[in-house]
Amino acid sequence: MKIALAQLNYHIGNFEANTQKIIDHIKLAEDKGADLVVFAELAICGYPPRDFLEFEEFISFCEAAALEIATHCTKIACIVGLPVKNQVLQGKDLYNAAYFIENGEIKAIAKKALLPTYDIFDEYRYFEPSRTFSCIEFKGKKIALTICEDLWNINDNPLYVSNPMDELIKEEPDVMINIAASPFSYTHDDERIKVLSDNAKKYHLPVFYVNQVGAQTEIIFDGGSLVFDADGAMKAEMKYFEEDLQVFDLEEIENVRNKYPQPERLTDIEQIHDALVLGIQDYFKKSGFTKAVLGLSGGIDSAVVCALACRALGAENVMAVLMPSKFSSDHSVQDAIDLVNNFGCMHEIIPIAAVASAFDSVLAQAFNGLPFNLTEENIQARTRGTIVMAMSNKFGYILLNTSNKSECAVGYGTLYGDMCGAIGVIGDVYKTQVFELAKYINNERELIPVNTIVKPPSAELRPDQKDSDSLPEYDVLDKILYHHIEEKQGSKSIIAKGFDEALVQRILKMVNIAEFKRYQTPPILRVSPKAFGMGRRMPIVGKYMA
Amino acid sequence: MKIALAQLNYHIGNFEANTQKIIDHIKLAEDKGADLVVFAELAICGYPPRDFLEFEEFISFCEAAALEIATHCTKIACIVGLPVKNQVLQGKDLYNAAYFIENGEIKAIAKKALLPTYDIFDEYRYFEPSRTFSCIEFKGKKIALTICEDLWNINDNPLYVSNPMDELIKEEPDVMINIAASPFSYTHDDERIKVLSDNAKKYHLPVFYVNQVGAQTEIIFDGGSLVFDADGAMKAEMKYFEEDLQVFDLEEIENVRNKYPQPERLTDIEQIHDALVLGIQDYFKKSGFTKAVLGLSGGIDSAVVCALACRALGAENVMAVLMPSKFSSDHSVQDAIDLVNNFGCMHEIIPIAAVASAFDSVLAQAFNGLPFNLTEENIQARTRGTIVMAMSNKFGYILLNTSNKSECAVGYGTLYGDMCGAIGVIGDVYKTQVFELAKYINNERELIPVNTIVKPPSAELRPDQKDSDSLPEYDVLDKILYHHIEEKQGSKSIIAKGFDEALVQRILKMVNIAEFKRYQTPPILRVSPKAFGMGRRMPIVGKYMA
DSSP states (O other), X not given: OEEEXXXXXXXXXXXXXXXXXXXXXXXXXXXXXXXXXXXXXXTTTOSOOGGGGGOHHHHHHHHHHHHHHHTTOSSSEEEEEEEEEOOSSSSOSEEEEEEEEETTEEEEEXXXXXXXXXXXXXXXXXXXXXXXXOXXXXXXXXXXXXXXXXXXXXXXXXXXXXXXXXXXXXXXXXXXXEEOOOBXXXXXXXXXXXXXXXXXXXXXXXXXXEOOEEEXXXXXXXXXXXXXXXXXXXXXXXXXXXXXEEEEEHHHHHHOOOOOOOOOXXXXXXXXXXXXXXXXHHHHHHHTOOOEEEEOOSSHHHHHHHHHHHHHHOGGGEEEXXXXXXXXXXXXXXXXXXXXXXXXXXXXXXXXXXXXXXXXXHHHHHHTTOOOOHHHHHHHHHHHHHHHHHHHHHXXXXXXXXXXXXXXXXXXXXXXXXXXXSEESSTTSOHHHHHHHHHHHTSSSOOSOHHHHHSOOXXXXXXXOOHHHHSOOHHHHHHHHHHHHTSOXXXXXHHHTTOOHHHHHHHHHHHHHTHHHHTTSOOBOOOSSSOSBTTBOOOSSOOOOO | OEEEEEEOOOOTTOHHHHHXXXXXXXXXXXXXXXXXXXXXXXXXXXXXXXXXXXXXXXHHHHHHHHHHHHTTOSSSEEEEEEEEEOOSSBSOSEEEEEXXXXXXXXXXXXXXXXXXXXXXXXXGGTBOOOOOXXXXXXXTEEEEEEEGGGGSOTTSOOSSSOOHHHHXXXXXXXXXXXXXXXXXXXXXXXXXXXXXXXXXXXXXXOEEEEOOEEEETTEEEEBOOEEEOTTSOEEEEOOBSSOEEEEEEHHHHHHOOOOOOOOOOOOHHHHHHHHHHHHHHHHHHHHTOOOEEEEOOSSHHHHHHHHHHHHHHOGGGEEEEEOOOTTSOHHHHHHHHHHHHHHTOEEEEOOOHHHHHHHHHHHHHHHTTOOOOHHHHHHHHHHHHHHHHHHHHHHOOEEEEOOOHHHHHHTOSOTTTTTOOXXXXXXXXXXXXHHHHHHHHTSSSOOSOHHHHHSOOOOOSSXXXXXXXXXXXXXXXXXXXXXXXXXXXXXHHHHHTTOOHHHHHHHHHHHHHTHHHHHTSXXXXXXXXXXXXXXXXXXXXXXXXX
């Protein structure tokens, strides 16, 4: 039996495009001699559809698309993911399911049993877990078909049902197929390879695993679909961050025990780079936009975002706006212009002094001689925010937000100022990782001016300001933040690691207080296992500093 | 047996304050002759604690608080809600539980079985459902203790476990006690009374129900704790939107079948009014702030928010900023000044023309003679946003957002402009309801100038602009929105009700496109069964228009 894995980039709710893409790849798999083509979890509607699932019409569209797809499965069979109605008046309204289609007919339905409800996942919000399991017979083979998380519970006892494979194995299947929508983080590929290999070994069966690829707002799917033999040895690893379709011979996977020449794995920074480029690309493509705008300060954050945007959209589609104030150093403007020249993107220079003084004058009476402070710093940031948004409104550019994860964490940024934007490009990248990204981008030649990389970070909102005036050095800050955010450690545990007590408490308090700012920030492209946004849900008016 | 229901206002993560309040009310119940005092669901940490629950130190603080509370339960017993660890290495880490404390010791633990995971609720994210149930014996009575949702499944089959009361009833209890954190919406009080009465009738037992009161950012608890006799007749209804402690004699509830003289119920608009005042109050109190600022346009939205803020915080703590432009009508300024005088709050008049022209001049080169359009309208709105935020930064006032639900729905507002603010006061109140609120506020005398109520709504961002230039009349718009948002109907169903097809499609498309704006709006005080925010999770880059 020849199995094609179709690793595709879907668009949530775009039934026309998704259906056409699936039909095209049925044909392609057919042309390549496949007997069966496998599409990802919820391929028909895209993942995660969120509360669209609560609209009956949305579910009808899924069903209609599946019937349309079925008419194209006459020569080969297909497995495709979609939400289906729970016909029993009990529990949740839907199942997260997969159709097995053969000879134009829906021959079997597999339903997901283990429903992730943590981090960015909300599957119990919508879906009823499956409690019944049976293999699918096709061309003399028994297929154990499961959906994503159903294979991830291998080292733990199951939550609410027995492990689906422990049930399916009783029917003595010949192969496992798992369809997934498994979001990217820079730690995820290794985990995925291990868990699938462990499944192959535990059940002594080959595994065919197909993932989605592409970004859905903040959630990025990296592809990397996989095949393992019954010993748990990897036999194929499909492309990362790109669509791919490959056909595998089941008998060969079963019988030939040669070692697959695994290509060198991408480093974390390479993965983050590729994920962010794809994230920008898909945000624009799926929203129907082509051009981006950003404020370019001469600092490293906006430089890296500008570089990523040029790679994602083409430099000709990127407008960098330089908005110097009286506190901007000469080198900042020059560094920004050098960057623009290196990449060849558009730019405008719009000094903000006239607007900042207009604000000062209209506020003078109310402020009644009170001294310059954070208020006036924020006015500058908000003047810049208004200018880039005006460029966005006038020309249809989409504003990219350039805040990094360290700043987002401690609230070192101005709401409605530099925190504006449609999508946060590096909001899940700590400042120390931003430096690594910059070096990686400069790998072959100096695209980001070295001066931008080596100078001390500064917001340049008052004379001689440095980030280190208000924050500890970023290598210390980022470690404390990582323990708190990614590892969910409270102050006691972090202090026990040897960090200064007062510093840890100050930082954690800043993280807590900044919750109201993060609530209003743009969606942030997720590249880590714990990003700000839907995956981290904190109270705003809460007193605990953890 | 005398049972005290303690309906209190907790603060998420503020263990010191919550613990002290609980201890004070144990003493108060004791003084009032109670044998048992009952506190709400997750009283010790406040509800909803969200991802604080993922921090081990947070759970330790809950446990420590419970032990401290236990030392005060020597003369009377107490029931109090808190998260407890799941000791088995299986499933989720926690239970949503209640301690039964007697003679200073934790004598029993009840665990929640039915975990709401819909709308604003995420309980499966954190909690393992209980599968074992037993009654608590106290003073010769058997208590069937359940937690909130455990009693809400009466008309449906259970999701994952049998209905907890169906198990507990086998032990022949004498009374049901239910502890809750049941968020307010203007439809919720009637549902709650019905479901509790139905439980009393079904199991033929008295029910004692205690709810939280107070607001936790956007979620408002209305109190209204209840007692029913075994026939399902209401015997007591505690205060709404206020703390309350009342003591009831179980034998009397069991034996005396007199009808409780139920006070007149609040209308929807009265409830919304009281909920919003409490919502503002608690946002400020729990954040440690006292003073508010808002932009006052002369229109009805900001007028109503100003009125609510004056009632919540005291007029002396409210700063209204009038920011006329060249497009503002004279009557707008006069209406705003009349309002300020009627309420006696502070005000400043800060004309924006100088700033708007400064923006025009710095942008002139980039804009290259392009005509006035939405861009310049947005610049005015963002200039105002920057001015009120400057007032906030300089004086520590907290900015109230004045956008209504109709505007939020269709994106009729400027991000980083009039959509700024720390908390959205009327973002869950449709425009037609805002008019009703205004009339209710004017019930006794004209506080909001009648002119503000009767004039056609306008953003006043260009000459002679009216909302009805871009939107249908609000009574039509709000009906379409209600069908779509509250009732989750797609375009087909709404058109089938007789609304104009093109209009419905235009409105639903606007709702869909505005998702990126709503992602960045402040948290919105929730008063309806389906508010924007955590309870409605839509993709941003999604194509479905439903």
